[in-house]
Amino acid sequence: MTLTFAAALASAGIEPADALVIRHAYVREHDDGTVGIHGDSSETEILAYTRVQSANTRTFPANPPGTWIVFLPEGGDRARLWSVLTNRGEVAHDGERRTFELEPTELMADLRGRLVIGWRSPRTWRINATTAAGYPVMEIADAEPVRFPGFDALTLDYPQLQAVIREHRYAAWRTALSSVIGIYLITDTRDGRHYVGKADGAETILQRWAAYATNGHGGNVELRNLTPSTFRLSVLRVFDPSTPTREIDAVESHYKHALDSRRHGLNRN
Template identity: 35%
Template sequence: MDKINLNEILQIEDLLNVKIRFNLMFRDNWNPIDDFKNGNLEVMLEGHYHNYPNKRSYKVGQVTIAFVKIHPKENYWLLFHIGKVTKDLNVYNGIGYEYEALKEYEKYFGRLIIRFKNRSQMMIRNAASVIDDCEVSQLLPDTFDNDLFPGYDKVNISWIELKRVIEKDTWKTALENQKGVYLLTDISNGKQYVGSAYGESMILGRWRFYIRNGHGGNIGLTPINFIHVQENFRFSILDIYKSTTDDLIIIARENWWKQILQSRRFGYNEN
């Protein structure tokens, strides 16, 4: 199958007036793909139209193409914006421009994925010099979403991520059919909480409570401010068991993990 480059899809005639920004990381090393999945497009556009401390990124009238890297170790990028610079705000080390989105390309936003290896340290490239190397990988039928359940041993997500994925079909199916022992980690201080799930909807049911109130009715967690939980807690799974497993086995395993991790002495477990 012949490769398709980016401009075979976009059909931009004046490439000399186009710049492509490959958005890796900005805002305290936060990966902008997380902002895309959380719907924070405004934050992403602030990064895209950001000027360096001593260098302008664009000129008035230029077309800008915005890609975000899907995974830090892979060369796949998601298109999230194409716009035209309408005003230079003369701001350095901040948002430097006013712009308008080009509506004729909106049908590709969040759907077009390219493969491109940026061999330069520069994030902003002249389109004419790189567009032939931007190989179209996929044109998704709907907006990008890579939130498939990764496997029980690979779950390690923040509260914000959990809120986003917990009602997705693959996550619901995986979590509502397994009893288990799970771990909450407070990244602000390293304290941990070991919990078990064997009631209605199993792990799914327990984790839904953390989304609702942050503490799930657990004595050791109730004093913690809900905002603190949202900003600092991560969720992972230590053990999983079939739904037919005796609850006493789950409880025994929960106690074993509490001893191993010393979560009663140094963490949030109080029993």
Template identity: 35%
Template structure:
């Protein structure tokens, strides 16, 4: 059984030099930052001086109990405290240790303790030691925005959506252009939901392209939300798909399904739909 320390080539006598960073965020922030190529910079800003060892093994939460290898980073110096933000800023260097497996190597590990920065030699009460976490899979290709995950797995932030649209990524464009359907926008700060429908020639791709431009896509309710909270508030939006149909589906049916989902999710009464 291949474990974390086996595949990374770390001897037990050297555990004292390592910490693990279980990068987890309520809105998938670490995964988004990785996909956008900003994980190193994201990790270097900490609310506490968490990186008090020479090396950091970075693991990004990918799915429940599934962690993606994001590399081993060397901590170059003590952090500086930025008084204005009250954040500790580190300088790190990504090491060439199994770097070809970054974004391809996944571990399975049930993290049943609170610490996000445990010592590698940690021995939790459950005896589920981080050092012994098991390799779940090694993908052929590196995880990237290029990969369209399937309609049932779409859960992307505004920044990711904007990158997909601006880069005109073929796998996404091909899929979204061929599907009418019902989509969901979630305000990740308040939990309020907005249900919308996509129809017409390019369907979901066209509709989401409009959201990419400004966050509200011309919708008055979302426009008002951004007017109140500022344009950057759109970065709190999360996009997913509730239901898809082929391009031959009538627009009337799509409207009926949109109404159905608004009623099911109570988005007129408790969400962001006013009609």
């Protein structure tokens, strides 16, 4: 049984009827003089290029859907996933071209640059996702490992935390986080409130953070009624697993006082 793009769409929670699929072509300059993209184009250049579309509704839909799944060309009949974008709507129209406000999303983030589908009509550069759903998956390449930045430089938003816990490319991060206990910080970026937490005893920072990735609160009463999507996690201090609990407790208390997370934050004690 052939694996199709429909499986990737379903896994990402994308409804095909609500998505547009684009396969860019590598053209440095179009016949009308507009600049295209090429194999060395930056992420910013590709996004800027995608934002501008023809005003001709026979070329591009008059009311394009809210989700755009963008691929880059690979040979004549293959397409490699670049990104999934949210279309916030048209922001400019000069009679020939329309410009859209597009925002990158985390949808299919684990498949960016890895997923390759067969593109059945090389001359067609955009199709409805309902059609693309039937296209075969040709390849899912191994994820390129992401270098661990070190504890002092480690900052994760909530979607990245979930990726660190589950994706193979973050294996080095999991190894590092599983080797230490310590004090960490959760900031609710909506209002700036802090929660100072600790991983001690037999529980490493990885184990503690995996609980947050699973349910958003890790069993902490202070966090249960909050939406974790705006959480940002960082490490304040790490310890060897043999460090006495009283020493870790003292450092945790210091950070709660320094950050005033009891009176003006999310710590209750």
